[in-house]
Amino acid sequence: MSWRVFPGSTADFTMRDATSIPSVVTGVSENRDGISETHQEEVYTSPTPKNEFPSSTVWNDVQRGGDRSHSPHIHDSTSVQQVPSDVACLESITDSTVNFLIDCSLPLVVKQMNPVTEKLVTVWTDKYGCLGTVVNSLSKKVLTTVWGVDVCLRLSFDIVPRLLQVNFFDNFGWANQPPVNAVKLYYYETLLVEVPDMHVLYTSVSVVDAGIDVPDQPCDFYCTAVVELISYRSRLLSVNGCGYELPLRKRARRPPSVEFRVFTNTKCGNFKMVYAIFPKPRKDEVRLLNCSAVPRVVLDDLFVCDMEVDCEGATDEHNCSYSKSACPGMIESGQKCFSVFRAELANWKTALSACEKHSLSLAMAKTPKEWDALVSSFNISNMFIGLKAVEVSGDLAPAAGAPIVLASAVYKNIWRWADGTIAYNLIPVNQSVSLSSCAMVVSENPVTDCQDGTDEDFCVFGKCSEYKCQSNQCIPKSKSCDGVFDCIDGSDETCQKDHIQTHVQTTSFTPALGTTMSQWIVVFLVIATAAVVGMPAPEPGLEQRFLQPALVFIKNRGNRVSSARNMALQNPSHFPQSDVVVLERGEGTRVVVHLHGATVISWTCSGEEQLFLSSTSVFDNKKAIRGGIPVVFPNFGPWSLGPQHGFARIKRWTVAIPPMKDKNGDVIAAFSLEDDEETRGMWNFKFKLVYTLQLSEKSLVSSFVVHNTDKTDFEFTCLLHTYFRVPDIANTSVQGLKGLTYIDKVNDGKEFREEREVVTLTENYDRVYKDAPKTVVIQTAPTRRLQLSTCNLPDIVVWNPWEDKAKKMADFDDDGWRHMLCVEAGKVVSPVVLKAGDKFDSSQTFTLL
C-alpha cells in the first residue's frame, strides 16, 4: 500500500491527543498513481485536549539535549486539518517508508505506518512552530521529532522499530537503539538523512555493546565520519577512524543523502548515530560553528575533544585530556600549542589567509626532523609542510624514479628544507585538496631574538599591543568582549578585562618578522588514512627539534578520547562570567563553582576531572544542576513545603569571599545564601548559609555552616550531593560501610545491615547509610581512590539511578549512569535542631589517595 497526499487532497487528518485511546477509522487517500484507496487508520480522540504533547515524560525525552524553551501544544482535538493547497507536505508513504517535507510556515500533517499494528498513525505538527512528532501508538514512544525554523529538510525512514529512538531536528539529530535487559535487539534498519546542496554532513556512529561480548571480539567501537556532499555524483564517503566497516552509505541521488544501516547480523549491542548538517564553508574560509544551539548529545558525539576546533570559542576543545594548562583548548607538543581547524582549503594561500583571519600564524617546519617529530607527535601520516623554494640547476633535479612529485614543473623550483635537504614525497603545490585543515601555533615562549629579524626565518611572536588572549593569541582590542569569540580559547568573551590586562605581555603573535612568509612555500599533502587514538605523549627531546613553529597539516577526525566526554561543559568559559567562580590552583588543579546553587560543577586535580556533570544538565538558573556537588538544604528528599532537596541548590548564591590563594598556594572561596521572600514563602525562617571551599593540591574541603538568624528555633536536614565521575560504574566501590544500617529507598525504605566490606553497585541503588564512620574510601576507577572524611555529616547516601531511571530523567545522559557514582555526606536521617542565634558547622573533605 502506498500513499501520497496531493494538494487539496480529500484525505483528512484528525488532530488528537496522543495519550487517548485510539480507535480505528477508515480514511481515503490517493496512491502514487492518483487512485483513491481506502485505508484503516488509528485515530485518537479526546474530549479534553491536553497541553502536553504527547505526554510530559515522552516530551521530556525528546527535549533531552535540546534547548527548546517553548513548549509545544496540541490543537483542538476535534478540528480537522487539511494539507494546504499550495504545498505538498507529504511526499509519499509506501508500506515501508514515509517521506515528508516540512515547510515551516505551514501546518503539516503526515502519516506513518505503525510498524507493529501495520496501521497508519497520524503525525502532525504544531501549527506554525514546525514541530512534527511520530508517535508509536502502542508504546506511546516518540519515534520521530522534526523541528524546523526556516530550513526545510526532507527525511525519510524505513519502518522504524519500536525500540529505535529517533530525534531529528532541522539540522541535527540522533537515533539510537537502547539495549533492553542488556540484550542486543537489532533490526534491519535504515535511516536516511538528506543533505541540502552546499551543506556538509557530520555524522558519527557508535556501537556500544550491551554487555555480551563475543569472546575475542569486543564490540564497542566509535567512528566519526565527515561526509562532504559536494556533488551528488561523487561517491566518496570520507570515513575516518573506523576499524570497522561503517554502516554508512552515501546514496548517489539528488539531493545527496547518507544512509545509515544496521544489519541484523551485527553481533554487538546498541548503536547510536548522530548527525549535524551545516553550511559548507567557502573555500577560503575556516568557519567555526555556532554550537550554542546544538544539543549536547550531538556536540559530544561529533565535536567535543576530537582535537579539532569546530565551535566558536573552541568550546568543543576545552578541558580535554590532551590539553595541558599551558595550552588551553589546544594540543600541546614540543612546548608549543596547536589548534587544528577544519577548513575548505584548496592551497597554501587559503590556509595562510584562514590562519591570519584568526590572528594566528601558519605553522611551519624547517627540517625533516621537525617534520618527523610532528608526524609522530600527532600520529598523522601526511600533512602540509613548509618548505623553501630554491632555484634548481640541472644536477639538483630529482633523480629518475625518486618518489618525488615536485611542483618544480610549475615553478621551476625544487623544494628543500631550511637545512638544505631535499624534501621528498610531495605533491604539487597547486594540487587542490577538498578536505583539509590547518594547524596554527598560537603559544610559545617569547622568541625575543627574532625581533631584530636577523637570525630567524620565521618568528611567530611579536609585541601584542592589542588584546592578548589567555592562549597568548593577539587579537584587536575592539574584538574583545564584543559577543563574538575571537580567541581560540574564548577568553576574549569572559570579559575579565582587568584581570587580563595585567597578563598582557610584550610578546604575541604576528607573522614573520625580518623575513616574509612568501619566501617559503607550503605544500599541502592530503591525509590518506590514519587513526588517532588520544593524544600521544610528546617524544623526549621533541622540544629541541622544534626550533621553529612547526607546520600546517590536515587532520582526520580521530577516535574520541572517551574520558573527555562531556567535560567541555565543565569549562567555565561555557558560562557567562558572572555565573561562575573559578578557584584556580594551577597545574590543572581547579574548581569551578556555578552560583546557581553554589554548585561545584568541576574539580580537576592535575588535569583530571573528578566530578560528573550530565551533558544534558539544564543551566537555566532555575532547575537544579545535574551533577557536580549540589547543596541540599533545608530538606533532603521530597518536601511538602517546596521542591525536592530544598531550595539551596536552586537559589543564586552570593560570593562571600572571592577566590584567594594562601601562602601554600591553596585557594579558598566562600559563598553565602540568606533567606528571602521566596525562601520564607516555603520555609518561614531567617537563616544564613556559608559554604566555603578550600582547594589544595590533592584535596577539596567543603565546609557548610548554617546560621539561625531567626528568633525561633528551626529544624533542617542537609547534604552535599556529590556526583563522582567514574569511567565505569562496574569498577567502582565504597569501603567503610560494613556493619552499618541502611535505609533502602528502592525497597520501601526498609532497613538492612550492610554486610559487605566493599560495596559495589549493580542496579538502581539508593541507600542511606546511617551513622557512617568519619572516613570512607571511594574507588572511582581501578587506579583512582578518594578518601571522604566528614564532620557533623553522619549519614552517607549512595545513589545511582541505573539505566531505566536515568533514561526517564530528562537531564541525565542515557549512558550517564555508567559514568557516575553519588556518595553524599549529610545529616538526613534525623534533622538538625538549631536554636535561634545558633550555628551548625559541618564539612566534608575529599582527598585523592
Ligand SMILES: O=P(O)(O)OC[C@H]1O[C@H](O)[C@H](O)[C@@H](O)[C@@H]1O
Ligand atoms: O533528582 P534529584 O532531585 O536531584 O535527586 C537525586 C537523588 O538524590 C539522592 O541521592 C536521593 O537519595 C535519591 O532518592 C534521589 O533520586
